[in-house]
Amino acid sequence: HIDLDRDKLVFEEFPLTKKAFKKIEKIWIVACGTSYHASLVGKYMIEKMALVPVEVDLASEFRYREPLINQKMLLVVISQSGETADTLAALREGKKRGAKTLGICNVLGSTLPRECDYVIYTHAGPEIGVASTKAFTTQLAILYLLSLYFAKLNGKLTEIRTFLEDMLRLPHQIEIILKGAEVVEKLAPQYGNAHNFLYLGRGIYYPIAMEGALKLKEISYIHAEAYAAGEMKHGPIALIDENMPVVALVPKGETYPKMLSNIEEVICRQGKLIALTEKNCKEIGEKANEVIYIPSSNPFLKTILFTIPLQLFAYYMAVFKGTDVDQPRNLAKSVTV
Numbered sequence: 501h502i503d504l505d506r507d508k509l510v511f512e513e514f515p516l517t518k519k520a521f522k523k524i525e526k527i528w529i530v531a532c533g534t535s536y537h538a539s540l541v542g543k544y545m546i547e548k549m550a551l552v553p554v555e556v557d558l559a560s561e562f563r564y565r566e567p568l569i570n571q572k573m574l575l576v577v578i579s580q581s582g583e584t585a586d587t588l589a590a591l592r593e594g595k596k597r598g599a600k601t602l603g604i605c606n607v608l609g610s611t612l613p614r615e616c617d618y619v620i621y622t623h624a625g626p627e628i629g630v631a632s633t634k635a636f637t638t639q640l641a642i643l644y645l646l647s648l649y650f651a652k653l654n655g656k657l658t659e660i661r662t663f664l665e666d667m668l669r670l671p672h673q674i675e676i677i678l679k680g681a682e683v684v685e686k687l688a689p690q691y692g693n694a695h696n697f698l699y700l701g702r703g704i705y706y707p708i709a710m711e712g713a714l715k716l717k718e719i720s721y722i723h724a725e726a727y728a729a730g731e732m733k734h735g736p737i738a739l740i741d742e743n744m745p746v747v748a749l750v751p752k753g754e755t756y757p758k759m760l761s762n763i764e765e766v767i768c769r770q771g772k773l774i775a776l777t778e779k780n781c782k783e784i785g786e787k788a789n790e791v792i793y794i795p796s797s798n799p800f801l802k803t804i805l806f807t808i809p810l811q812l813f814a815y816y817m818a819v820f821k822g823t824d825v826d827q828p829r830n831l832a833k834s835v836t837v
């Protein structure tokens with residue numbers, strides 16, 4: 501519940517007092533697939549805003565790593581379906597070790613919310629397709645609100661009104677992106693025959709690049725890999741040539757100059773560059789083969805806006821290739837085994 505007039509944010513399902521929050525030494529987030537990518541974004545947001553250490557694990561790996569989790573920690577478990585077997589196993593492991601558990605889930609009445617101490621629903625509505633889309637963006641929105649909530653409890657943010665106002669602008673900004681979808685659509689015939697894609701992002705945009713690459717793989721069956729852009733020179737740069745399109749996420753802000761030099765590295769090796777950036781980033785417009793402009797917003801919330809064209813790109817590529825967008829081969833909506 502958001503009350504702008506009183507500068508208040510209340511999670512009715514997750515009532516935490518300042519005293520209870522102070523006792524939490526560490527937050528641990530576990531999830532699989534798309535929900536794991538949201539978890540990585542969550543780590544950035546919570547650590548930066550609330551100054552609480554956050555650890556993220558793939559739920560499918562959690563059981564193999566003897567996690568040092570205990571009753572002084574909060575385990576946040578994220579799952580669209582609430583039925584992913586590995587995620588539920590990680591939840592049970594955390595509970596066994598005494599951690600308090602918070603589920604972030606989309607499906608009411610699923611197993612995850614029944615087994616967690618607290619639950620926050622994403623309220624994204626039913627997802628028709630197998631590949632998570634609106635579940636991801638709503639997970640990011642919840643994690644953003646959670647970061648603000650923790651920051652306020654921790655005394656790191658006194659006024660959250662401006663953050664919330666930025667958030668309330670999101671639906672309109674998303675509509676602007678959707679109205680301009682033909683910019684993305686026209687890329688499909690140009691790039692639809694490529695066999696490999698590289699996605700690059702830095703900082704909080706690295707997991708967004710991971711999610712973009714996953715969507716392309718899931719629904720269009722094109723191989724795509726995401727790299728933290730700073731890792732390019734540690735290997736993937738060897739792959740760059742005219743047959744390797746690169747999707748680069750270039751928001752304004754601290755990562756911009758470094759991303760610009762990554763872009764130059766791609767261009768001078770004849771790589772085809774599709775850049776997602778913001779309006780007044782002129783250099784990108786001049787250098788990239790294709791540019792998709794994203795409306796400006798708060799640095800954390802922009803991740804949601806950058807996600808939409810990546811989802812659209814995977815969608816139009818799948819349509820171009822004639823694959824079944826809603827029911828991709830070999831994939832299940834809930835991975836219950």
Ligand code: F1P
Nearest residue numbers: 533534535579580581584631632
């Ligand atoms: C996790 C997930 C999805 C993916 C596919 C298989 O699901 O990996 O991200 O798109 O549907 O499962 P969940 O735990 O978020 O329901």
